[in-house]
Amino acid sequence: MSRLRLGRWLIAIPMSLLALATIYPLLFTANVAMKTRRDYILDRFGLTDALRWENISTAWTSVGMGRYFVNSLFVVTVSVFLLLLFGSMAGFALSQLRFRGSSALFLGCLAGLFIPFQVIMVPLARIMADTALIDTYPGLILVYVAQFLPFTVFLMTSYYKGIPPEIVDAARIDGSTVYGVYRRIMLPLGTPALLSVGILNALFCWNDVLMALVMMPSAEHRTLMIGVTSLRGQYSDNIPTFASGVLIAAIPVLLVYLFLQRQIADGVAAGSTKG
Amino acid sequence: MPMGNTQPSVRPASAGRAGGAAVTPATHRSGTRPRRTRGGLGAERYAPYILVLPAVLIIVLLRLYPLILGVNFSFTGDGAQNGTAVGFGNYRELFADPLFQTALKNVGLLVLLLPVAVAIPGLLATFIYLRVPGHRFYRSVYFFPAVLSPVIVGAIFNLLLAFDGPLNAVLSSVGVDPIDWLGDPDIAMFMVVGVHIWATFGMALVVFLAGFATLDPALLDAARVDGASLRQVVWHVIVPALSRTIQFVFVTTMIGMLTSMFGLLYIMTSGGPEGSTYLPEFYIWKQQGQMNRPALASAASTILFMIMLVVGLLQIKLLERSGKED
The missing domain is CATH 1.10.3720.10 (MetI-like)
Structure with a gap:
């Protein structure tokens, strides 16, 4: 027994070092963002002597990260709203209602899971160009919704399968319409799943690079992640400003993670155990 | 278009919903036993299809269809040969x-x-x-x-x-x-x-x-x-x-x-x-x-x-x- 306990403490040493390696890069970046350019060149690792927010505000205003931030926030909010709406509607119908063709439709939605964006990038860009949706917010939102809808439908369907059909039957006998059941029973009961799936989708959309790069060519439509990539060329000699831009893009995710870690992990776990 | 077979069966329902949705909630609030209007019944029957419609439409049009389209593209040419078949040239x-x-x-x-x-x-x-x-x-x-x-x-x-x-x-x-x-x-x-x-x-x-x-x-x-x-x-x-x-x-x-x-x-x-x-x-x-x-x-x-x-x-x-x- 004591041998085992000692072993555990020995394992804890490399695990702690790995934990340090996991968070250090972000701490380093945050530290650099607070330094002046001169400080950084003279001493890369030393703790900053003051909390300077100038770099952050430079990145926010003159680099344009503020604008990109608002763009991203808008696109992500609308995309997640539509994903949850369409995903819960389809999930409810596919899990609780019996109708002709339901299993074929479910399989059709599922098939979407196995088509990554890279595979359909070229034709999708052409479809978007033909419908004048390329380089517009609705276009990018539609691409995000299409990308993450199969996963959302899949998770909502398996979540709603766990709700006893008696609840729906009882509501129907009481005279509720199907839409009434959806709105007054399924949406409230689905809250935990909607929260989990919603946060995951928000992270996916917020973090995306490739879709935004292909669908939003013009500079004023850039999302925050594209803004980060544009920092590389412009500010590669001004590391503190560069680090500030990176920090602006990372902080919302950090906050979401600190407060909603449980839901994120649950969403990932649900996706894996039900698969 | 691959959508051809699902659309006709759903269209009449979405037309019925416009009338049904406006009527049924009102009857619910007034009485304990609802009287279903004809529009309501139609909307009810097609309700599952209406609920899955947005998801299916988006997935078919923007996931499955582009996949086929993309495979087709890969057998056509670029630039001056745009649109012409080139076999396995690419x-x-x-x-x-x-x-x-x-x-x-x-x-x-x-x-x-x-x-x-x-x-x-x-x-x-x-x-x-x-x-x-x-x-x-x-x-x-x-x-x-x-x-x-x-x-x-x-x-x-x-x-x-x-x-x-x-x-x-x-x-x-x-x-x-x-x-x-x-x-x-x-x-x-x-x-x-x-x-x-x-x-x-x-x-x-x-x-x-x-x-x-x-x-x-x-x-x-x-x-x-x-x-x-x-x-x-x-x-x-x-x-x-x-x-x-x-x-x-x-x-x-x-x-x-x-x-x-x-x-x-x-x-x-x-x-x-x-x-x-x-x-x-x-x-x-x-x-x-x-x-x-x-x-x-x-x-x-x-x-x-x-x-x-x-x-x-x-x-x-x-x-x-x-x-x-x-």
Whole structure:
């Protein structure tokens, strides 16, 4: 027994070092963002002597990260709203209602899971160009919704399968319409799943690079992640400003993670155990 | 259009809904037993279709249809030959292109590194499951980089791995010559893959822990009572019990390597140095956006899709085999 306990403490040493390696890069970046350019060149690792927010505000205003931030926030909010709406509607119908063709439709939605964006990038860009949706917010939102809808439908369907059909039957006998059941029973009961799936989708959309790069060519439509990539060329000699831009893009995710870690992990776990 | 067969059956319902939706809620509020109007009945009958319509429409039009369209594109020409059939011309050009060859070679490298990328989170999850001191802390710290965008991760490592950056500064202080981490064609790909594994092992860790949650603790207790060592416990208890989870992680990690490294490649190396860090997804983007060769890009997309099909089919095979073993 004591041998085992000692072993555990020995394992804890490399695990702690790995934990340090996991968070250090972000701490380093945050530290650099607070330094002046001169400080950084003279001493890369030393703790900053003051909390300077100038770099952050430079990145926010003159680099344009503020604008990109608002763009991203808008696109992500609308995309997640539509994903949850369409995903819960389809999930409810596919899990609780019996109708002709339901299993074929479910399989059709599922098939979407196995088509990554890279595979359909070229034709999708052409479809978007033909419908004048390329380089517009609705276009990018539609691409995000299409990308993450199969996963959302899949998770909502398996979540709603766990709700006893008696609840729906009882509501129907009481005279509720199907839409009434959806709105007054399924949406409230689905809250935990909607929260989990919603946060995951928000992270996916917020973090995306490739879709935004292909669908939003013009500079004023850039999302925050594209803004980060544009920092590389412009500010590669001004590391503190560069680090500030990176920090602006990372902080919302950090906050979401600190407060909603449980839901994120649950969403990932649900996706894996039900698969 | 592939939508042809579902639309007619749903159209009348959406027309009926406009009337039904306006009437039924009012009758609900006034009486205990609702009287259904004709419009309401129609809307009720088609309700399931209306509920799935937006999702199905979007998935069919913007996922399944483009897949077919893309395969079609790959057999047509680019530029002056736009739209004309060229047979397998794009595929011949593709496999003769050194950049695409490098991309495929790098896929091979990813396959070789796959066991490492699965073993690391698997082992860490085992320790966390066995309640190493501080296991809750490790769990939340390890998972954190997995929620960061590849672009953010890549930008941070750009900074750390720069030739005149901090890592080389540390090395030179102990007398090692600076290494051009992202500028040396023999090293750069390993750095990018390494960063990818660093950034995503937390995701696999969470999946493993979800698998452990289904494990019967009595098995472990029994093994311990019998005096099994940690290695024996891992090999003879945990691996067989978690075979499904392990397969799932193998497949998702492989798919992740094939489809979510674009951000890292884009910001860390842009495919360079000397084209050594190309992967199919980067090649597709480059040909489509920068080189204006959409048909060639479509051919590369089709190849990428086939690679992913092979990965998927392999998983099904493995699942069947393990099913028989059970």
